[in-house]
Amino acid sequence: MTVVPADLDAYLGAHDARITQELFDFLRIPSVSARSEHDVDTAHAAEWTAASLRAAGLEATVHQTAGHPVVVGEWRGAPAGAQTVLVYGHYDVQPAEPLELWTSPAFEPTVRDGRLYARGSVDDKGQLFLHIKALEAHLAVRGKLPCNVIVLAEGEEEVGSAHLAPFIEANAQRLACDAVVISDSAMFAPGLPSILSSLRGLAYFEINVQGPAQDLHSGSYGGAIVNPAMALARILSTFHDASGKIAIPGFYDAVAEWPAHVRTQMKSLPFDDEHFRAEAGSPALGGESGYTVLERLWTRPTCEVNGLLSGYTGEGAKTVLPARAMAKVSCRLVPDQDPAEIERLMKAHVANVAPAGVTATVTHLHGGRPWRAELNGPLFDAARRALAAAFGTEPVITGEGGSIPVVGDFARILHAPVLLVGFGLPGENAHAPDEWMSMENFTTGMRAIATLWDELGVQTP
Amino acid sequence: MTVVPADLDAYLGAHDARITQELFDFLRIPSVSARSEHDVDTAHAAEWTAASLRAAGLEATVHQTAGHPVVVGEWRGAPAGAQTVLVYGHYDVQPAEPLELWTSPAFEPTVRDGRLYARGSVDDKGQLFLHIKALEAHLAVRGKLPCNVIVLAEGEEEVGSAHLAPFIEANAQRLACDAVVISDSAMFAPGLPSILSSLRGLAYFEINVQGPAQDLHSGSYGGAIVNPAMALARILSTFHDASGKIAIPGFYDAVAEWPAHVRTQMKSLPFDDEHFRAEAGSPALGGESGYTVLERLWTRPTCEVNGLLSGYTGEGAKTVLPARAMAKVSCRLVPDQDPAEIERLMKAHVANVAPAGVTATVTHLHGGRPWRAELNGPLFDAARRALAAAFGTEPVITGEGGSIPVVGDFARILHAPVLLVGFGLPGENAHAPDEWMSMENFTTGMRAIATLWDELGVQTP
Numbered sequence: 001m002t003v004v005p006a007d008l009d010a011y012l013g014a015h016d017a018r019i020t021q022e023l024f025d026f027l028r029i030p031s032v033s034a035r036s037e038h039d040v041d042t043a044h045a046a047e048w049t050a051a052s053l054r055a056a057g058l059e060a061t062v063h064q065t066a067g068h069p070v071v072v073g074e075w076r077g078a079p080a081g082a083q084t085v086l087v088y089g090h091y092d093v094q095p096a097e098p099l100e101l102w103t104s105p106a107f108e109p110t111v112r113d114g115r116l117y118a119r120g121s122v123d124d125k126g127q128l129f130l131h132i133k134a135l136e137a138h139l140a141v142r143g144k145l146p147c148n149v150i151v152l153a154e155g156e157e158e159v160g161s162a163h164l165a166p167f168i169e170a171n172a173q174r175l176a177c178d179a180v181v182i183s184d185s186a187m188f189a190p191g192l193p194s195i196l197s198s199l200r201g202l203a204y205f206e207i208n209v210q211g212p213a214q215d216l217h218s219g220s221y222g223g224a225i226v227n228p229a230m231a232l233a234r235i236l237s238t239f240h241d242a243s244g245k246i247a248i249p250g251f252y253d254a255v256a257e258w259p260a261h262v263r264t265q266m267k268s269l270p271f272d273d274e275h276f277r278a279e280a281g282s283p284a285l286g287g288e289s290g291y292t293v294l295e296r297l298w299t300r301p302t303c304e305v306n307g308l309l310s311g312y313t314g315e316g317a318k319t320v321l322p323a324r325a326m327a328k329v330s331c332r333l334v335p336d337q338d339p340a341e342i343e344r345l346m347k348a349h350v351a352n353v354a355p356a357g358v359t360a361t362v363t364h365l366h367g368g369r370p371w372r373a374e375l376n377g378p379l380f381d382a383a384r385r386a387l388a389a390a391f392g393t394e395p396v397i398t399g400e401g402g403s404i405p406v407v408g409d410f411a412r413i414l415h416a417p418v419l420l421v422g423f424g425l426p427g428e429n430a431h432a433p434d435e436w437m438s439m440e441n442f443t444t445g446m447r448a449i450a451t452l453w454d455e456l457g458v459q460t461p
Numbered sequence: 462m463t464v465v466p467a468d469l470d471a472y473l474g475a476h477d478a479r480i481t482q483e484l485f486d487f488l489r490i491p492s493v494s495a496r497s498e499h500d501v502d503t504a505h506a507a508e509w510t511a512a513s514l515r516a517a518g519l520e521a522t523v524h525q526t527a528g529h530p531v532v533v534g535e536w537r538g539a540p541a542g543a544q545t546v547l548v549y550g551h552y553d554v555q556p557a558e559p560l561e562l563w564t565s566p567a568f569e570p571t572v573r574d575g576r577l578y579a580r581g582s583v584d585d586k587g588q589l590f591l592h593i594k595a596l597e598a599h600l601a602v603r604g605k606l607p608c609n610v611i612v613l614a615e616g617e618e619e620v621g622s623a624h625l626a627p628f629i630e631a632n633a634q635r636l637a638c639d640a641v642v643i644s645d646s647a648m649f650a651p652g653l654p655s656i657l658s659s660l661r662g663l664a665y666f667e668i669n670v671q672g673p674a675q676d677l678h679s680g681s682y683g684g685a686i687v688n689p690a691m692a693l694a695r696i697l698s699t700f701h702d703a704s705g706k707i708a709i710p711g712f713y714d715a716v717a718e719w720p721a722h723v724r725t726q727m728k729s730l731p732f733d734d735e736h737f738r739a740e741a742g743s744p745a746l747g748g749e750s751g752y753t754v755l756e757r758l759w760t761r762p763t764c765e766v767n768g769l770l771s772g773y774t775g776e777g778a779k780t781v782l783p784a785r786a787m788a789k790v791s792c793r794l795v796p797d798q799d800p801a802e803i804e805r806l807m808k809a810h811v812a813n814v815a816p817a818g819v820t821a822t823v824t825h826l827h828g829g830r831p832w833r834a835e836l837n838g839p840l841f842d843a844a845r846r847a848l849a850a851a852f853g854t855e856p857v858i859t860g861e862g863g864s865i866p867v868v869g870d871f872a873r874i875l876h877a878p879v880l881l882v883g884f885g886l887p888g889e890n891a892h893a894p895d896e897w898m899s900m901e902n903f904t905t906g907m908r909a910i911a912t913l914w915d916e917l918g919v920q921t922p
Contacts, residue, residue, distance in 0.1 A: 281674020
């Protein structure tokens with residue numbers, strides 16, 4: 001059975017206080033990518049990341065983009081024929097506002113009850129940093145790694161990663177690799193190491209229904225003019241059938257079946273529907289019949305209204321017959337649905353059900369493909385062994401209802417399998433006040449990743 | 462055949478220039494009831510109205526209310542047993558904004574092509590003033606009127622008439638009358654004098670659908686939580702059937718049938734569906750099958766969405782599963798529908814169709830009863846003769862899709878029949894820039910009303 005290598009464990013233990021202080025220094029940089037007044041901090045965080053990579057024994061360069069810089073760290077000393085593994089993370093953070101809801105200041109790291117509170121603690125500075133320290137341990141103790149390593153750290157993950165895919169494309173040869181490892185997600189529960197099996201994709205639409213040329217008096221015109229807000233409601237009401245299934249013709253055609261053993265494993269996860277319902281504050285759960293809550297979240301597509309706007313929305317009454325009505329509607333997609341095909345189906349369906357007397361237009365605002373991991377093979381097996389060694393229990397396979405577009409970019413541009421193994425926890429407030437990371441997950445995760453490099457080395461021919 | 466009495470016609474002709482100048486003076490007062498910075502102007506307009514009534518030979522008093530003043534003019538010199546007729550109008554006006562869209566300044570009366578342009582020209586200062594001048598003609602030429610007269614002019618019609626019904630109730634004895642005459646509406650077409658046969662009532666609701674306790678991430682929760690915006694759309698989609706009929710159970714139970722001769726007369730009115738559609742700028746007309754456009758507007762109830770709001774409505778995409786969704790929904794009511802009963806039916810229907818997983822609440826914001834005129838009897842006959850005499854053609858019977866709540870108040874509190882005879886015209890921009898009144902309608906309308914007093918006198922026992 002795999003164990004955490006004693007030499008690496010000893011190194012990380014001996015340097016624990018310094019590592020923690022360095023992490024605190026990293027978290028003190030308010031690298032808020034969304035706010036231009038923090039551009040100097042974001043640039044500082046990029047330089048800090050490069051310096052930390054160099055201190056760990058890698059070569060590191062900072063690359064300017066039209067947005068925030070991309071940091072590339074490299075160690076290419078592995079024997080001929082060894083694998084190359086790319087680690088991705090991001091050094092930018094979400095805005096900290098509303099500041100008054102933080103128990104301790106967002107950019108002053110504070111440990112309470114084993115949790116490290118700070119903006120970026122778990123998303124993603126803490127997780128990026130534990131990768132750097134795992135590499136440092138290998139290079140400090142042994143002077144080498146069993147694989148070539150590339151660390152790619154971007155500063156625009158929280159604002160859409162607009163310049164990352166172009167950077168990868170422009171540097172595809174330099175970034176060529178056999179596997180990608182990303183730690184920017186959460187474990188299913190404390191003590192339960194997790195490997196992400198899938199991400200949902202997205203097709204986000206705006207539907208505009210135009211009726212009369214201008215707002216009309218509902219008394220003078222009401223009853224003889226088609227009301228665009230009512231027409232929009234009727235259009236939206238056709239998107240699902242009574243069982244909660246999406247009723248847009250062809251919508252499920254590309255949905256792949258999940259392997260029985262993954263569905264079985266998902267059903268075995270410790271999940272309490274009532275707890276989930278209460279946490280959401282929803283009167284009752286809903287969704288597509290025939291699936292558990294986790295299957296609905298991870299393995300089934302959705303069609304949701306994200307916004308509605310029409311006519312008068314202020315206090316009290318205004319008797320207006322609105323000229324137009326707008327809905328934001330997005331579909332979460334699952335393998336192997338294609339956003340472009342969903343756009344085609346959505347447009348055809350809306351054109352088919354829109355009543356006469358209004359003009360309905362569908363605009364595709366943006367999309368992203370769903371992703372599914374390879375749940376076997378050397379990368380998956382190495383991760384399974386490393387996580388089991390560090391956490392003392394076999395990892396579980398989880399899904400993710402959200403989207404991480406960059407994962408699809410790595411798969412598409414670099415043609416490499418991606419391993420998503422994260423050390424956050426439920427309730428970590430990743431985009432909210434009082435973001436935290438479990439200190440135990442940080443230290444155990446660092447050891448799991450240190451172990452992973454040895455296990456990846458085992459695969460080397 | 463009735464003709465405009467020669468003595469009154471001669472008086473109005475001789476004083477035409479002065480009357481026009483006085484009307485201009487009235488229109489120059491920016492008595493915008495909605496804007497507190499115009500309170501001094503609104504008060505000025507009340508005093509001006511009272512002075513004008515006194516100059517015409519009536520006694521006049523200005524009554525303060527919690528809002529803008531009510532002006533009461535009285536002439537009670539009719540023989541014992543004569544009828545008492547109350548004339549209602551309003552001296553307040555809509556805001557003039559957007560000012561840049563006026564061809565000439567809103568409060569500088571300007572005549573172009575036979576149209577008098579000014580805020581309040583037709584709504585309602587011009588129409589109130591022609592009543593005062595008709596009374597002046599009688600009292601100046603003959604020293605008397607065949608009926609006792611009450612003129613009631615309020616200053617809050619454009620802001621909901623909040624203090625008028627309480628004033629009428631508190632002064633019901635003084636305001637007791639046999640008939641109410643109101644000129645605050647339009648003729649169906651130029652040269653076609655019109656008597657309004659009906660007004661629609663209103664039941665205005667806000668529907669709130671609450672899902673989760675707070676906005677959720679549509680990736681993390683989408684598919685397992687009932688989306689309140691989608692639930693709202695499904696609720697709204699049940700309000701009509703495929704034929705455009707309102708599908709709320711019981712909704713039509715109280716709808717009265719219209720007399721065949723009124724429907725026949727409405728069908729004979731010169732009305733061009735295509736012109737109406739083009740004016741509204743709507744791709745196609747719609748509504749309840751089996752009825753003409755005018756019947757849909759005047760004789761059939763509606764259920765309209767006036768506003769929608771939920772989730773994210775800004776530019777671009779935000780993947781939010783909204784916590785709540787709101788719709789403003791109002792029903793135009795026809796005789797003999799009761800807003801309180803419609804409220805009961807609406808609440809029962811929404812409770813019945815709202816899906817599990819959300820909480821839907823219906824709030825009744827305000828309501829008004831529909832109204833239908835007596836289309837026979839001495840008041841109607843006198844008006845018919847007076848209009849025919851002044852305009853040279855028989856008046857037509859029209860309906861009105863909107864609501865004038867004060868009409869119901871008069872009927873309810875004073876138990877008097879109401880005559881709605883107005884001299885506006887289609888396209889008069891009553892609440893828009895470049896409001897205008899036809900100068901010809903002003904002078905002919907003044908003569909029609911002068912004739913009406915004689916015709917009402919004929920009815921006096």
